[in-house]
Amino acid sequence: MNAPDRYERFVVPEGTKKVSYERDTKIINAASFTIEREDHTVGNILRMQLHRDPNVLFAGYKLPHPLQYKIIVRIHTASQSSPMQAYNQAINDLDNELNHLKTVFEEEVLKHSRDY
Amino acid sequence: MEVGGGASNQRFPKIKIREMKDEYLKFELRETDASMANALRRVMIAEVPTIAIDLVEIEVNSSVLNDEFISHRLGLIPLTSDRAMGMRFSRDCDACDGDGQCEHCSVEFHLDVRCDQDQTLDVTSADLISTDPSVIPVDVAAKSSSSAYDASENKACLGLRQILMLLCLLERKIYRRGIIIVKLRRGQELRLRAIARKGIGKDHAKWSPAATVTFMYEPEIRINEEMMESLSIDDKRSWIESSPTKVFDIDPNTQQVVVVDPEAYTYDEEVIKKAEAMGKPGLIEIEAKEDSFIFTVESTGAVKASKLVVNAIEVLKQKLDAVRLSDDTVEADDQFGELGVHMRGG
Numbered sequence: 001m002n003a004p005d006r007y008e009r010f011v012v013p014e015g016t017k018k019v020s021y022e023r024d025t026k027i028i029n030a031a032s033f034t035i036e037r038e039d040h041t042v043g044n045i046l047r048m049q050l051h052r053d054p055n056v057l058f059a060g061y062k063l064p065h066p067l068q069y070k071i072i073v074r075i076h077t078a079s080q081s082s083p084m085q086a087y088n089q090a091i092n093d094l095d096n097e098l099n100h101l102k103t104v105f106e107e108e109v110l111k112h113s114r115d116y
Numbered sequence: 117m118e119v120g121g122g123a124s125n126q127r128f129p130k131i132k133i134r135e136m137k138d139e140y141l142k143f144e145l146r147e148t149d150a151s152m153a154n155a156l157r158r159v160m161i162a163e164v165p166t167i168a169i170d171l172v173e174i175e176v177n178s179s180v181l182n183d184e185f186i187s188h189r190l191g192l193i194p195l196t197s198d199r200a201m202g203m204r205f206s207r208d209c210d211a212c213d214g215d216g217q218c219e220h221c222s223v224e225f226h227l228d229v230r231c232d233q234d235q236t237l238d239v240t241s242a243d244l245i246s247t248d249p250s251v252i253p254v255d256v257a258a259k260s261s262s263s264a265y266d267a268s269e270n271k272a273c274l275g276l277r278q279i280l281m282l283l284c285l286l287e288r289k290i291y292r293r294g295i296i297i298v299k300l301r302r303g304q305e306l307r308l309r310a311i312a313r314k315g316i317g318k319d320h321a322k323w324s325p326a327a328t329v330t331f332m333y334e335p336e337i338r339i340n341e342e343m344m345e346s347l348s349i350d351d352k353r354s355w356i357e358s359s360p361t362k363v364f365d366i367d368p369n370t371q372q373v374v375v376v377d378p379e380a381y382t383y384d385e386e387v388i389k390k391a392e393a394m395g396k397p398g399l400i401e402i403e404a405k406e407d408s409f410i411f412t413v414e415s416t417g418a419v420k421a422s423k424l425v426v427n428a429i430e431v432l433k434q435k436l437d438a439v440r441l442s443d444d445t446v447e448a449d450d451q452f453g454e455l456g457v458h459m460r461g462g
């Protein structure tokens with residue numbers, strides 16, 4: 001009867017920002033990114049990609065509650081970088097990795113269907 | 117260099133397909149990590165869109181199943197969904213302002229069956245009439261493509277073709293075609309209109325294009341050959357037998373223990389425990405390679421298994437694009453930065 005609509009899980013409500021950014025008030029070069037309507041799929045790849053960045057001192061994500069459809073990504077960087085820069089870089093790198101993956105996968109499918 | 121001057125830490129993964137059929141795919145993914153493998157798996161199961169029946173208007177239903185029971189069964193019939201990636205979700209379709217019944221966001225189906233015989237009549241997916249020939253039940257599509265293949269192969273030989281067609285008709289009479297929706301007895305009738313829409317498995321499992329998607333870490337098995345040679349043939353045999361799956365065997369020529377199927381290993385560690393019990397710790401070392409995965413993808417038939425992987429990559433790219441910072445967020449932070457400089461007396 002009072003069950004929330006199923007689309008609540010993946011449709012960002014009107015007037016809500018997909019990504020909001022909040023600087024840490026105490027630590028320099030630390031910040032939290034709140035991402036609405038995302039889960040472990042995006043959270044975990046972002047975290048692992050951030051770990052590959054040598055300027056990132058800390059990167060982690062949490063899904064605060066299973067019924068709150070958002071994740072919080074926290075980043076702390078060295079002074080040469082900034083959380084925002086690291087975040088953008090991680091997304092760019094993942095995007096390029098996926099572009100590469102798509103190309104090699106399609107080549108392999110083509111090769112395989114020719115051989116077959 | 118990218119915007120912001122950061123250095124790239126991008127990876128270049130490798131792919132090798134081992135086996136490929138329309139509905140089954142086995143491939144190796146290398147030089148990336150588990151987060152990427154798992155993201156792809158999760159997207160394939162829950163976020164690659166397909167088309168499924170979502171709204172049913174029942175005109176007549178005198179069958180033994182109630183309306184919502186039949187509607188639920190209709191929803192679960194997989195439909196060919198190659199169109200889905202280019203379709204609109206009905207909730208953000210502006211062509212029909214939220215009605216969700218226009219050509220951009222939906223496909224209409226009709227079903228009209230009445231039993232006028234003593235024998236029980238099966239109502240199946242083959243009775244669903246689609247208004248879009250590219251969106252039909254997957255079993256109907258599979259049948260029509262295989263018979264088309266038969267016909268083209270035997271163009272010159274008319275006699276054989278006719279026999280084949282006859283056999284096909286006979287088969288239809290003997291084996292009931294399609295996915296059974298409901299059974300009707302004499303006088304019972306089912307007449308309805310159904311609207312199929314684009315959706316994702318996260319919303320309802322009926323929209324999931326994946327039957328199963330799994331990946332395993334590739335194991336790296338190292339045998340301490342020197343220690344192994346100190347074992348008698350009977351000891352070797354009993355050690356091999358300790359594995360619940362057939363990973364090792366004895367080479368009939370050299371009497372040496374060889375790895376016959378590393379991927380049969382289920383990380384049960386039985387062979388390691390057995391080696392220790394035999395007083396030979398370190399006889400075997402097994403490691404899960406952290407950057408190599410073996411994927412198995414089974415599709416429901418809504419999209420080809422290979423297409424499912426490609427679509428998953430595309431969907432994951434779109435998701436990442438959606439989580440990029442907006443310009444106003446960056447601007448607001450720039451102002452914050454300037455304010456900070458002011459406060460510090462800059």
Ligand SMILES: [Zn+2]
Nearest residue numbers: 209212218221
């Ligand atoms: Zn529409």
